[in-house]
Amino acid sequence: RAKENGKNQYHFYESKLSEEVVRRYVLERELRTALEEDQLEVYYQPQLNIDGTALVGVEALVRWPHPERGVLPPAEFLPVAMSSGLAYPLFKVVFLQVCRFMTLMDKQGVMIPKVAINIAGIELITNGCCQLIIDSLKSFGIDPHRIEFEVTETLLMHSLDDLSDVLERLRQEGLQISIDDFGTGYSSLSRLRELPIDMLKIDKTFVQGIARESSDEAIVKAIISMANSLQLKVIAEGIETRGQLDFLRGEGCELIQGFLYGEPMKGERLAEHIADARYELKSNK
Numbered sequence: 001r002a003k004e005n006g007k008n009q010y011h012f013y014e015s016k017l018s019e020e021v022v023r024r025y026v027l028e029r030e031l032r033t034a035l036e037e038d039q040l041e042v043y044y045q046p047q048l049n050i051d052g053t054a055l056v057g058v059e060a061l062v063r064w065p066h067p068e069r070g071v072l073p074p075a076e077f078l079p080v081a082m083s084s085g086l087a088y089p090l091f092k093v094v095f096l097q098v099c100r101f102m103t104l105m106d107k108q109g110v111m112i113p114k115v116a117i118n119i120a121g122i123e124l125i126t127n128g129c130c131q132l133i134i135d136s137l138k139s140f141g142i143d144p145h146r147i148e149f150e151v152t153e154t155l156l157m158h159s160l161d162d163l164s165d166v167l168e169r170l171r172q173e174g175l176q177i178s179i180d181d182f183g184t185g186y187s188s189l190s191r192l193r194e195l196p197i198d199m200l201k202i203d204k205t206f207v208q209g210i211a212r213e214s215s216d217e218a219i220v221k222a223i224i225s226m227a228n229s230l231q232l233k234v235i236a237e238g239i240e241t242r243g244q245l246d247f248l249r250g251e252g253c254e255l256i257q258g259f260l261y262g263e264p265m266k267g268e269r270l271a272e273h274i275a276d277a278r279y280e281l282k283s284n285k
């Protein structure tokens with residue numbers, strides 16, 4: 001009887017495993033098609049000054065309106081994209097959509113000061129990626145200063161020389177680089193000083209600990225003062241409450257992003273949102 005159970009269990013695991021393999025395979029195939037057919041959609045989340053009166057930029061956040069499963073967040077498909085050679089195709093789709101969007105908004109007279117695009121790193125060391133970026137900006141007529149790349153702390157700490165070279169080159173072209181989810185990795189002050197970066201983004205887990213965890217508050221304070229001493233800009237992400245906002249203002253944080261002022265939204269909606277909120281459009285260079 002024990003033997004029989006063991007056998008059943010074995011079959012159980014085996015079928016679980018193959019289910020997972022099949023699920024991944026299907027997802028990868030669907031994603032490939034979605035990329036080829038440009039079905040992914042970039043949403044935009046406002047980045048504001050601390051008073052919430054001026055829009056300094058927006059963050060581009062990709063979504064996948066899946067034909068059967070609704071709008072999928074990045075967590076549902078980025079891991080597959082990154083591990084199946086789709087990092088660069090995904091980047092290209094997002095980047096070109098952003099370029100088209102900025103051009104369209106400019107034509108409508110809504111000059112978004114800056115768009116921040118997330119990058120995982122691998123896509124940038126693909127041959128030709130750097131050139132694609134530079135050439136596209138030129139042909140769309142977009143000032144490179146209006147594009148920022150968000151990379152993670154962990155990536156920068158372990159990054160290959162290749163990646164640092166690409167970031168350095170892009171920065172020379174005028175693009176800005178920020179460190180996303182700052183505080184969740186390990187970076188030394190000396191390393192930070194050497195990196196070609198413009199801004200730190202305080203990770204939302206610390207912001208959400210404000211008024212709840214004194215250690216989170218201490219980390220937020222430390223990051224702000226670190227940024228100030230290194231003459232880097234600093235933005236807090238994930239702001240949902242007035243209390244969090246007041247704390248950040250008290251600590252001298254000048255830039256914010258979070259549901260309190262706006263969730264990621266479709267491009268069409270962003271123009272309305274800017275008009276409704278009567279934001280001043282202000283470059284924060």
Ligand code: C2E
Binds near residue numbers: 258
């Ligand atoms: P991230 O870059 O740290 O982006 C911030 C995430 O926090 C977004 O989740 C955003 O919707 C969410 N968020 C913003 N404000 C608030 C808030 O007030 N409260 C809470 N609870 N959440 C807030 P999302 O859109 O699901 O993206 C998750 C991650 O996926 C991003 O984290 C980024 O690392 C990655 N990602 C998104 N788009 C792209 C892309 O085009 N390319 C790459 N390589 N990665 C991307």
Ligand code: MG
Binds near residue numbers: 059118150180
């Ligand atoms: Mg980001």
Ligand code: MG
Binds near residue numbers: 180181204
């Ligand atoms: Mg982040």
Ligand code: MG
Binds near residue numbers: 180181
């Ligand atoms: Mg993140």
